[in-house]
Amino acid sequence: MSGTHHVPSQSGPVVEAIRAAIVSGDYVPDQRLVETDLSERFSASRGAVRSALLQLGNEGLVERVPHRGARVRAVPLAEAIEILEVRMAVEGLCAAKAAQRVTETEIAELRGIREGMAAAVESGAVMAYSELNNRLHRRMLEMSGQRTAGGVIERLRGQAVRHQFRLAMQPGRPSVSLPEHLAIIDAICSRDPAAAEEAARQHLGSVIRALRGTAAPGPGTAVPDSGTS
Amino acid sequence: MSGTHHVPSQSGPVVEAIRAAIVSGDYVPDQRLVETDLSERFSASRGAVRSALLQLGNEGLVERVPHRGARVRAVPLAEAIEILEVRMAVEGLCAAKAAQRVTETEIAELRGIREGMAAAVESGAVMAYSELNNRLHRRMLEMSGQRTAGGVIERLRGQAVRHQFRLAMQPGRPSVSLPEHLAIIDAICSRDPAAAEEAARQHLGSVIRALRGTAAPGPGTAVPDSGTS
DNA sequence: GGCGACAATATTGTTACCAATTCTCCGGCA
DNA sequence: TGCCGGAGAATTGGTAACAATATTGTCGCC
Structure with a gap:
């Protein structure tokens, strides 16, 4: 078999989990993504969540503004x-x-x-x-x-x-x-x-x-x- | 005027600095990018360098392998x-x-x-x-x-x-x-x-x-x- | 009653420290 | 001599506390 999808799995399981939660509609657009919440929701450290949000921001799925946190990006x-x-x-x-x-x-x-x-x-x-x-x-x-x-x-x-x-x-x-x-x-x-x-x-x-x-x-x-x- | 609204300038000046160092040839392909070195070179905290490397890895400019650090990606x-x-x-x-x-x-x-x-x-x-x-x-x-x-x-x-x-x-x-x-x-x-x-x-x-x-x-x-x- | 300043809270950003892992180097042994 | 194994160093990954900043609620004043 060609195995599982390889491209989007690079930086740990937290990224995939959050991404899945976003694309599955579990988090709606413009919804805030608080680090501590996600940290508890996915049983990961805050640092891991932080890295994940950084990557997702780079991927265009979430929007990050300094000192204001991250939210699900609403694509017009x-x-x-x-x-x-x-x-x-x-x-x-x-x-x-x-x-x-x-x-x-x-x-x-x-x-x-x-x-x-x-x-x-x-x-x-x-x-x-x-x-x-x-x-x-x-x-x-x-x-x-x-x-x-x-x-x-x-x-x-x-x-x-x-x-x-x-x-x-x-x-x-x-x-x-x-x-x-x-x-x-x-x-x-x-x-x-x-x-x-x-x-x-x-x-x-x-x-x-x-x-x-x-x-x-x-x-x-x-x-x-x-x-x- | 539309000004300079560059897309890849979002996550701090460290990312831009490292990216510039890479594309300008200051770091050659396959060269190791040690976090502490970069931290001192660019007068930034290790955390900032870490985030920057994460983003650059996501961007495809550097290659990151767990526990082995990051190096400039050699594009074949x-x-x-x-x-x-x-x-x-x-x-x-x-x-x-x-x-x-x-x-x-x-x-x-x-x-x-x-x-x-x-x-x-x-x-x-x-x-x-x-x-x-x-x-x-x-x-x-x-x-x-x-x-x-x-x-x-x-x-x-x-x-x-x-x-x-x-x-x-x-x-x-x-x-x-x-x-x-x-x-x-x-x-x-x-x-x-x-x-x-x-x-x-x-x-x-x-x-x-x-x-x-x-x-x-x-x-x-x-x-x-x-x-x- | 509305508005602005101020404090309280919540959340992110940063730093320092410790643990886990890998790489290197050196010595022992067949 | 060549290979295996282990100690030591180097480096990254993770965690917890601290500081900085934005948001929210409250109180006093007009």
Whole structure:
């Protein structure tokens, strides 16, 4: 097996834990991240938490202001679109490279993902589809052999994950994105770099258009006070 | 004016100092970075140095292994090429955006850079040309308005700066890159996004080809092996 | 009743110290 | 001679206390 994801695991388990808590929505945007709280929550020393926050700040997931602490960074829609535009460029590159370097076993794996995605959409299994979606993008990066590009995209994905998640939950969205994903898979399996790049770009372009369509309601709707408290 | 809103200046002056020392060649690749040494060298506490090394490690400039300290990361040629491939994609995007959004005053500034570059190459002023080159790339990013892409490229540039510097020192290299730079400038000034993207991609493609030519002196790795018989 | 200064609190930033780990060097031994 | 093992030094990682700073609540004054 290709093992677990290697890029974002560098500086200890605390970083991963906090990152997971953020991307899973356990901490909402603009929520304060007090060092002592996290220290107790994750059973780690304050220094470890401090380092983790530093790294997450560098990663763009949290915002740190001197003497005022860290809070979950709220990525505005415009920036999410910027992120997707960069991803469009880089993932286009990766798709092309993947089409050049793909092996037979990888083609088989992609075909498996393809079937799974079609089945998930057919049966309305949104979460399963989202999971396969993540896996497809990740495996495509690995197949491209472009570690640098993979790291860049991984980081960008982390920042915009909330927007993408919200988008994936829109009813009818899977039926739109499914053919795009299938086109990417088919192009890679056909070892057609140009088609793969074009398919990847079209897919992310579609995501951008869809994101633009989701009206971002102004301030006043987000209430951080959820459940436990 | 937009002033100097550099992305990588966030976590204190120590980070910038160490980064400057690394990119300026003051610390060579694989050189150990002992915390106490840096602490004394930059008159900062060990904790500050620690944080700085953490951030630089996250940035890809230094390599940190647990209990073994940090050292300047030696970016292999293959990775430098990967980095340039990503830059090719992202800077292509930025060039296109810049061509869409460029203002009249910015066009005037670009024309100034254009003249300066031509004059520098004419007179053989390598350093001045390199400086203008940096400025051109940086201003193009700013004009594109793509902050995300700018941050990505800035980071990638930092990692491969040594290779690019070595390349810029090659005799005759400026005469090759000058027309490419001029093409980028002209395309942006003509507000032609497609041409700008193409010009940027061609330029970086040329850099990649040139880099491939530098350090491939035949079979076997040309490591500076001390006096073999 | 509203507003500004002041104290109390909470939180981060820094420093000093100790523990854990690795590297180096030296000596013993087959 | 070459290799194994251990003591010592060097360096990093972690922890706790301290200092600096921002936030919040309170009191007096207009």
